[in-house]
Amino acid sequence: MKTAETSVRNSNRLTLLFARMGGAVLSLLGNFGAVAIFISLAFVNIFRRKQLLDIVNQVYYIGAKSSLIVMLVGLFTGMVLGLQLFYTLVKFGSVGVLGSAVSLSLIRELGPVLTAIMVTARAGSAMTAEIGILRISEQIDALYTMRIDPVRYLVSPRVAASIISFPLLTAFFDLSGIVGGYLTGVALLGTNAGTYFYRVQSSVEVVDLRGGFVKPLVFAVIVSSICCFQGYFCHMRTQGYGAKAVGLATISAVVISCVMILIADYVVTSFLM
Amino acid sequence: MDTPLIEFRDVTKRFGDKTVLDEVNLRIYENQVTTIIGKSGTGKSVLLKHIIGLLEPDEGTILYQGKPFHAMRKSERVEYRSRVAYLFQNNALFDSMTVFENMALPLRKTTNLGTKEIENKVKKRLEDLELSDTLEKYPSELSGGMQKRVALARALVTEPTIVLFDEPTTGQDPIRKNMILSMIVHYRRKFRFTAVMISHDIPDVFFISDRIVILWEGKAGFQGTYEEAMRLKHPIIDEFLRSLEGFQDELTGLLSREAFRVQYGATLGRAAEPPAVSAALFSVEFDLLHDALGPLAALEVLRLLGEYTNRHFQSVGGFSARHSRDQVLTILPHTSPGEAEQLVADFARGLEQEGLARIQSSAHTTIGAQASFEIYIRAGITEVSSTEDIEEIIEKARAHQQIVATYRCDTGGSA
Numbered sequence: 258m259k260t261a262e263t264s265v266r267n268s269n270r271l272t273l274l275f276a277r278m279g280g281a282v283l284s285l286l287g288n289f290g291a292v293a294i295f296i297s298l299a300f301v302n303i304f305r306r307k308q309l310l311d312i313v314n315q316v317y318y319i320g321a322k323s324s325l326i327v328m329l330v331g332l333f334t335g336m337v338l339g340l341q342l343f344y345t346l347v348k349f350g351s352v353g354v355l356g357s358a359v360s361l362s363l364i365r366e367l368g369p370v371l372t373a374i375m376v377t378a379r380a381g382s383a384m385t386a387e388i389g390i391l392r393i394s395e396q397i398d399a400l401y402t403m404r405i406d407p408v409r410y411l412v413s414p415r416v417a418a419s420i421i422s423f424p425l426l427t428a429f430f431d432l433s434g435i436v437g438g439y440l441t442g443v444a445l446l447g448t449n450a451g452t453y454f455y456r457v458q459s460s461v462e463v464v465d466l467r468g469g470f471v472k473p474l475v476f477a478v479i480v481s482s483i484c485c486f487q488g489y490f491c492h493m494r495t496q497g498y499g500a501k502a503v504g505l506a507t508i509s510a511v512v513i514s515c516v517m518i519l520i521a522d523y524v525v526t527s528f529l530m
Numbered sequence: 531m532d533t534p535l536i537e538f539r540d541v542t543k544r545f546g547d548k549t550v551l552d553e554v555n556l557r558i559y560e561n562q563v564t565t566i567i568g569k570s571g572t573g574k575s576v577l578l579k580h581i582i583g584l585l586e587p588d589e590g591t592i593l594y595q596g597k598p599f600h601a602m603r604k605s606e607r608v609e610y611r612s613r614v615a616y617l618f619q620n621n622a623l624f625d626s627m628t629v630f631e632n633m634a635l636p637l638r639k640t641t642n643l644g645t646k647e648i649e650n651k652v653k654k655r656l657e658d659l660e661l662s663d664t665l666e667k668y669p670s671e672l673s674g675g676m677q678k679r680v681a682l683a684r685a686l687v688t689e690p691t692i693v694l695f696d697e698p699t700t701g702q703d704p705i706r707k708n709m710i711l712s713m714i715v716h717y718r719r720k721f722r723f724t725a726v727m728i729s730h731d732i733p734d735v736f737f738i739s740d741r742i743v744i745l746w747e748g749k750a751g752f753q754g755t756y757e758e759a760m761r762l763k764h765p766i767i768d769e770f771l772r773s774l775e776g777f778q779d780e781l782t783g784l785l786s787r788e789a790f791r792v793q794y795g796a797t798l799g800r801a802a803e804p805p806a807v808s809a810a811l812f813s814v815e816f817d818l819l820h821d822a823l824g825p826l827a828a829l830e831v832l833r834l835l836g837e838y839t840n841r842h843f844q845s846v847g848g849f850s851a852r853h854s855r856d857q858v859l860t861i862l863p864h865t866s867p868g869e870a871e872q873l874v875a876d877f878a879r880g881l882e883q884e885g886l887a888r889i890q891s892s893a894h895t896t897i898g899a900q901a902s903f904e905i906y907i908r909a910g911i912t913e914v915s916s917t918e919d920i921e922e923i924i925e926k927a928r929a930h931q932q933i934v935a936t937y938r939c940d941t942g943g944s945a
Contacts (some may be wrong), residue, residue, distance in 0.1 A: 307638070307639060391624075394620065394622065394625075395618050395620060395622040396622050396623075396624055396625075398579075398584055398618070398622065399616070399618060399622035399623075399624075401582075401583075401584060402582050402584070402614070402615065402616040403615075403635070403636040403639075403640065403688070404608070404611050404612060404636070404639075404640045405635070405636065405639045405640065410639065
């Protein structure tokens with residue numbers, strides 16, 4: 258009798274476990290589907306009438322306003338790289354390739370990833386919070402009642418502006434990084450300036466630049482769609498309502514974006530190699 | 531009756547396990563003010579959101595001019611939505627935009643108007659609502675009443691033919707409440723739109739409504755005119771009106787009908803031998819005043835009548851309440867009909883000399899300074915016996931009614 262009871266209890270636990278796993282997978286798939294539809298609608302609406310002004314405004318907000326902080330981070334990243342690589346390369350007697358090492362690390366990997374993370378922190382979180390507040394204060398419903406498509410008005414310009422801004426910001430990051438590497442490697446530690454720039458020029462090929470600009474495009478779509486999606490549907494969160502829902506949506510947007518940037522980085526890199 | 535402009539047929543809406551609308555049947559007619567009343571959480575806003583398309587029914591059909599929403603072509607739906615505007619309970623103004631930008635947004639995004647035309651249109655509508663000085667202000671810099679007016683201006687800027695008002699007077703003081711209700715009536719006449727309104731401001735909201743719908747436990751418990759609602763002795767209406775009726779009538783400051791009834795019972799029933807009691811019924815022609823002088827002036831006359839009645843008769847132990855939209859019944863204990871006549875004559879003199887002149891400024895905003903007008907207050911006096919109920923007293927007093935106070939504003943123009 259006891260064995261039968263234990264067996265039933267075990268089978269119930271197993272059913273519960275599978276039910277939970279199944280529920281989580283279904284929810285995940287549902288969310289992916291929702292994001293896919295959301296981003297498709299946003300993308301299609303980029304090319305509708307009367308979008309240019311809103312896109313330009315968002316480029317200013319996401320791109321121009323982020324450029325200083327991105328360049329500052331790029332400069333210090335390059336300086337740290339210059340320092341670290343200098344002392345590593347000294348051990349192998351190859352200080353001459355410092356320019357190559359700094360520029361390739363930045364253009365291929367660090368530039369796109371760190372820029373995307375910086376913009377997520379600065380502009381992505383703002384996108385989520387702004388759209389979330391519009392949602393909880395019924396301003397998105399108000400747009401609908403005025404026959405203004407909220408996705409077209411709020412999301413499409415942000416997606417378009419991200420696609421335009423991310424590669425440009427990455428270029429600023431890379432350039433500042435190379436200058437940073439020059440400051441530590443050449444000005445501070447005495448590597449030859451001509452060698453540094455010659456190595457930068459000779460080692461960076463078009464394929465590296467292409468890879469370095471494909472990644473920002475992918476990251477732009479990921480960051481803008483996740484951040485806008487989280488804000489747009491913050492009222493459907495079950496853990497909290499109102500201002501709390503906006504806060505939770507912003508946290509989720511930043512965390513999911515950062516994780517997705519790193520996962521996408523691996524996937525894109527493996528395709529590019 | 532004509533085909534309704536909007537009709538709900540067995541509309542059901544559920545959120546999870548909760549059924550908010552349960553087979554609601556409802557008719558909204560063109561060029562009328564339809565007011566939806568009901569306890570909080572009975573689905574009034576949900577019902578309004580179905581009309582504009584923010585929500586769709588789980589079951590049942592919504593028809594526009596006899597055609598079901600779901601059978602409409604995309605172009606017809608777009609056309610329908612261009613006719614409807616929604617005034618949100620919390621205004622839903624874009625707080626990062628100025629008043630001008632808020633109002634220009636729907637024109638910029640949904641029309642092909644040029645910048646200059648949009649500017650002119652916005653300025654014109656702001657002038658109509660006396661908001662010209664708010665053009666460059668942000669919503670947070672405006673008072674609650676002004677925000678409400680900006681929201682109304684934004685709703686009207688696209689010239690809709692149907693305007694949905696979700697609790698337009700919530701959170702406003704009594705004076706502003708009446709101002710907003712008057713504003714709705716005024717602009718409805720001016721711009722000729724059909725209004726559907728959710729309100730808790732009973733009984734004031736009845737004065738501006740052509741039809742009343744009571745939502746009760748997810749169903750339209752009653753729909754009809756104010757007079758029908760008052761005639762119909764339906765428990766739903768009684769319970770609803772009683773539950774919402776406060777101790778005082780907010781517009782006039784008089785007792786509520788329920789409080790009046792209690793005091794009347796106490797006055798006649800306290801003594802073993804009831805004292806001599808008289809009653810005076812005062813009335814104004816609210817509809818005529820409304821049409822001739824505008825809603826603000828008409829409400830001002832009512833408010834004035836209430837204030838003066840209270841002030842004059844309370845000092846001699848009298849108590850009053852409004853028993854219909856424009857009738858005030860005053861009970862005068864320990865007063866014979868002869869003494870009551872003298873009291874009413876004194877009251878009428880004071881009202882003529884001091885009070886009614888106050889109407890002049892609000893009336894002139896509607897009819898212009900050159901026009902003349904006359905306002906009449908009628909009164910009927912009767913004796914009250916302990917066996918009579920209030921309705922009988924009103925009937926008796928009405929039979930004796932005659933003009934007791936007249937205010938004539940004669941500026942040489944046409945009356």
